[in-house]
Amino acid sequence: MVETREVLDVQVDPWRCTRCGACLAVCPTYRVLGRETESPRGRLALARAMSDGRLEPGAHTAELAYRCALCAACNNACPSGLQVDHILLGLRSQLASHDLLPDALKRLQSAIAQKHNILGEEQQSRALWYEGDGMGDRINKQAEIVYFVGCVSALFPSGYALPQQTVRLMKASGLDFTILGGEEWCCGYPLVLNGREDAVADIARNLVRHVQALGAKTLVTSCPSCYHAWKHIYPEIVPDMKLEVLHVSELLVRQIREGRLKLQQVPPMTVTFHDSCDLGRRSKVYEPPRELIQAIPGIKLVEMRDNRANALCCGGGGNMESAAPKLVEEASARRLQQAVETGATAVVTACPQCRRTLTGAARRGKVRMRVMDLAELLAKAVPE
Amino acid sequence: MTLTDSVLNELREIVGAEWVLTAPEDMLCYAYDGTFSEGHPDAVVLPASVPEVQAIVRLANREGIPIIPRGMGSGLAGATVPFEGGIAVTLTRMNRIIEIDPVDMVAVVEAGVITGDLQSEVEAKGLFFPPDPSSLKHCTIGGNVACNAGGPRCLKYGVTRDYVMAIQVVLADGRVMRVGTRTAKNATGYSLSHLFISSEGTLGIVTEVTLRLLPLPRSVQTALAVFPRLSDASETVTAVLQAGIRPVTLELMDETAIRCVEDYLHLGLPLDAEAILLIECDGEESQVASEIASVARLCQEHGASVKTASAKKDRDDLWRARRAISGSLARQRPNKLGEDIVVPRHAIPAMVARLKEISREFDVPIVIFGHAGDGNLHPNMLFDRRNPEEWARVQKCTAAIFEASVELGGTLSGEHGVGTLKRPYMSMAMDPVALETMKVIKQALDPLDILNPGKVVTE
DSSP states (O other): OOOOOOHHHHOOGGGOOOOGGGGGGGOOOOOOOHHGGGGGGHHHHHHHHHTTSSSSSHHHHHHHHOOOOOOHHHHHTTTTTOOHHHHHHHHHHHHHTTTTTOOHHHHHHHHHHHHSSOOOOOGGGGGGTTTSSSSSGGSOOOOSSSEEHHHHHHGGGTTTTTHHHHHHHHHHHHHOOEEEEGGGGOOSSHHHHOOOGGGGHHHHHHHHHHHHTTTTTTTEESSSHHHHHIIHHHHHTTTTTEEEEEHHHHHHHHHHHHTTSHHHHHOOOOEEEEOTTTTTTTTTHHHHHHHHHHHHHEEEEEEOOOOOOOOOOOSSTHHHHHHOOHHHHHHHHHHHHHHTTOOOOOEEEHHHHHHHHEEEHHHHOOOEEEEHHHHHHHTTTOOO | OOOOHHHHHHHHHHOOOOEESSSSSHHTTTSOOOOOOEEEEEEEOOOOEEEEEEHHHHHHHHHOOOOOEEESSSOOSSSTOOOTOEEEEEEEOOOOEEEEETTTTTTEEEEBHHHHHHHHHHTTTEEEEEEEOOTGGOOOOHHHHTTOOOOTHHHHHOOOGGGGGEEEOTTTSOOEEEEEEEEOOOOSOHHHHHHHHHTTTOOOEEEEEEOOOOESSSSEEEEEESSSHHHHHHHHHHHHHTTTTOEEEEEEEEEHHHHHHHHOOOOOOTTTTOOOEEEEESHHHHHHHHHHHHHHHHHHHHHEEEEESSSHHHHHHHHHHHHHHHHHTTSSSEEEEEEEEOOOOGGHHHEEEEHHHHHHHOOOOOEEEEEEGEEEEEEEEEOOEEEEEEEEHHHHHHHHHHHHHHHHOOBBBBOOOTTTTTTGGHHHSSHHHHHHHHHHHHHHHOOOOSTTTTSSSSS
């Protein structure tokens, strides 16, 4: 019998790619462009060539390495169990250490370093979504729960409804929660995606200290990327972190199951649910959002062709919106098309970035499909 | 060979600068297929139309530049690896399903259509395109035709060749040829379209294919039979086929395949079993039920324990072990070389026995699985190519496998093609006159040897 190797070795070694091509079928950038160089198998070829010196780190390689949404659909398709996203992050890390980060991502990096948010705006902008909304007593107060709003929810006015409705649902559930307001920092995940995981350590230590000083036991996020950072990256940096990390869908499912949040009948509507890569494939949270949708009387849930572990990425991940905006537009149009094929009138997201990306696709393509966050849908069933 | 700036500029004029790739990164990414073989092209060109393909071929013809036609690069014989440089002509942008006609029961598709996409489209209309290579989600119809792709379902339904009614092909001089019709019968002249099936891009570039469709079977049932002894499994294959049952699939896994999968997935497969057969029947529900009951009875009579399933989810569970073989192998050793021998049905037990002897003789682990019902086996050798001594043994082992297959009345490839990896063994498997005739045809259609040189027959 042949020897069995450690599975871990297999997962992150680009030389273990058998080049079968199974990843091509599921890759959002390959499906848009049809070019091997823009596919997971191609990216692994570049990682191999870089590792044995056949390819010198250069600007074009960097451009290619950052034209990937890091959606991890390839991991799921790989018969050899390769963690392609980890290998690509390693490649990005090598390129970043050679100062080859594309300009747009350098700007992103300095925005986070200097202003603690992805847009490089003044931190007071984080307070705009709740101005005049009676949140005064819920900023940086001692509380059971800290709701970590996230840059995308707090800084893009078109998405303000997301944190506004989330807060309304948490209040309706009678939860003891606070937010960090202008003192919230970017979680640092965009730096990880840039290949600069080293730069996250200080951010993680600061945020964990801040949140724990408020006496919180639970940290809740709307953004799946913040969730992934808090849930999977921070505990490695701050091993004594004592916070339960929940996505807002997990928190709200508990409120419904335990009877604290009551949902009323809404006008009949058929919706479909778009799995975010960081919440789905990366964190395996597939069912709580679906359970919430199905708990609303009057709402019918239908699935897209590619769902859960096989969900097609909207293109909004991996910092690709900064590095290759055009490619994101094409990828999001494909995903929106899958939503249209279900016959649903709305696509529900559980990620502010997916919501932005798909909203953009609907607007550009003049597609009659509403894009809304889970919190916005649920709020319809909770009277003011 | 390096392409001159003027050639590259002409290519850019033909397809647009965006679709001519020359960066070192691109050359690395178009240097391989689904095997370990590597050879860099000098440029990659992605045409979007037949006139663009023609113009590229005319240019290559004039300049004597090799052309390597390819789709998604999932081939398993090194047929699309540009060993001599040249232009990798990639047809993935030509991916329109032009027509699905439920009356004539045909589909007309461009070469770059993904096989699985076509299947989904026709199945939504109650139609059926049976060939199901395991790469169906990541391979193209053009490649399927060029390599005469098969798959598990080919036991009942035949291979790609059986579904090609007409093709459009760009010849080496740049002319377009249409052969075949969308009629059920055709006895008009030479069957030229068949000449291009299995030609692996050495005779022309297939750009459009008219495919025969069938009605979608209404019902499918699956049986999984675990045999303590391999010889009993082999006899069961014969018994099932002789009982007048024509299953869709009749897949075999040997004990090594069973152990690799169990190591990987812990499905609870019995490690003392020597073989598993996975048998599927399709058609009208009542007929399928009676066939699968007969299959189960025959398996039991030959000492097997049997599970059957009809719901999609339960059938998927039964297929899990078979589908996981490939992945489980990659976890064992860094490289694998999967052969594709095919022997007459009666010779399957003898072939399996020979493979076990060969594995011992050369000390190379060989995992055996494949389509037992049609004699098409995939012995997979596991090794580390970075070890020269091990690689030398693998090469000897490969030659021994081919010799055994040919001795038993079989041949080198059932569904993967010859490419470069099997080319050295062609004289072993082919009648010398047939081989000479193939070379004459190649010379007549491609006198300058620009189309995929060094593949199938040419040196």
